[in-house]
Amino acid sequence: MENGHPAPVRQLRYSPAVGSSHGVEVLDFAALRRMDVRRHRVLPQRPDFHVLALIASGTGGHEADFGAYRLTEGSAVWIRPGMVHRWSDTDTCDGPLVLFRPGFLPGFTAAEAATPACWHLDRQRLDLALFAARHLAREHDAAVRTPHLASPALLSHLLAALLLRALPDAPARTDTAAAGHRSADVFRRYRAAVEEHFTDWHHVADYARALGYDVRTLTRATRAATGTGAKVFLDQRVLLEAKRLLAHTDLPVAGCARRLGFGDAAAFTTFFRRQAAVPPAAWRAAYAAAGGGA
Template sequence: MQAGLAGVPVFKLYGEGGDWPTVDLLHCETISSRSQLYGWEIDRHRHGDLWQLLYVRSGPADLYVEGQHTRLEQPAIQLVPALCVHGFRFQAAIEGYVLTLAAPLVNRLQDELGVCASVLQQPHCYPVAHGGRYLDTLFAAIAEEYARPAPGRDVLLRSLVCALLVWLSRQLPQGEAPAARPDRGSQHLQRFVALLEKHYREHWPVSSYARQLGVSTAYLNGVCRRHSGQTALQLIHQRLLLEAKRLLVYTTLNVNQVSDQLGFSEPAYFIRFFKRLSGQTPSRLRKD
């Protein structure tokens, strides 16, 4: 498996379309739950704005990340940042988890992690060694909390993921970070996603983001299409839609208040926007 981008599909979650399938900023599932659907082989692909942590607890696994092949015989965690080309091959006896983090959560975690945030920047495989019991407990807690709605769920999930990332950062020798992988296009996309997180409620046109990044609108759209499979405007709309769903599910704000929180000029416009992108009205989502 080579790391070139030509012909490499872009997914949110492997095998699914371009929509983030949950109102949460993370997704947790067992390795087997998805890989068994594809004959235990996940073909090479990439994610435009998602980070993944693959925790192989037991069972051999072959990992292909950015053109490098790693054969796992012992427990390990593979970190796959956004835009990295990757694929996996498992056997039916595989045990472990896949934890997927959306860009808004990663941006927040980077602010909270301080010097430990560098662990999110580059792909790396971390042998578990003597940390297996701790990681088993941590991943089981994430999976359990993810599976059931409960008060404080967002806060607890973010805290558990923080603990995991701090553990990973401590596995690197002091002062060492995974080797950098400079790529101008991916850097511009990452800067765009970070800028989007600050201004999506202001409904900036794509040209304003391009101007802030010092690039043309055409270039920004080309970067977004090439690396994420979506235009810049689609990424803006997907971020607004995700936040709308979260406000409808996790708060008691009415539709008018949600519309106002997200910077829409009129609730009727917000309702049309929401229905066009999600296929249902805000009220229907809340009832379901």
């Protein structure tokens, strides 16, 4: 943040390299540095795709949705679509960056919702995850060089294997075991509906009516997937977007309220204060005083 104005957020669209239109692509930090000579990576950006990064060596820093993370050997980072993030210091980092489109692995929705932005793998888990990433990278390269060998299904399976190897145990195993279970499907539908309608629908009952479930069913399914109820999940999604608007736009509080579907600034302020313990204007001022996460 400079001179009291929010740093602009770059909107990143999924744009694969020529010949790599399979929904997934494998890079590394060295390639990121070569492509980004102007160091846009250190500025806030908001991708519309997933990025899974593994730190094989080196140290660095990363920020995602108001959380700051120190990267060391064994760190894993999962940037989800819509996250506002920046690589604050990755000049010495090495390791794979796997980019993939939303929906490429729809069965991992619950794992995605429960997994933090950054976690740590021990040496054995890291070695196995890096092996899985290399396998995916080789198949991806083969698909690009020899199109008739390309198999999106194979790439999808290899990406699933990498995620199962890299993700913290509980979310990945729970979601995989429940892939065909009704509860997992209910949460998957609820989460998709929240992403589509959270600026208009602020009550779980709205989603229950639209999806054909009762509120208790949505609550049970959401708690099984994320550990929190459906109302908390919804409120946290609205709060996250509110913080993004306050931190990264010049919109006044009333403008943020309108963007998020509140009837007036007072209703938005009441909601924000209840969730964050401070009113939105005070939160914005504190974020700016702290350097905007820099």
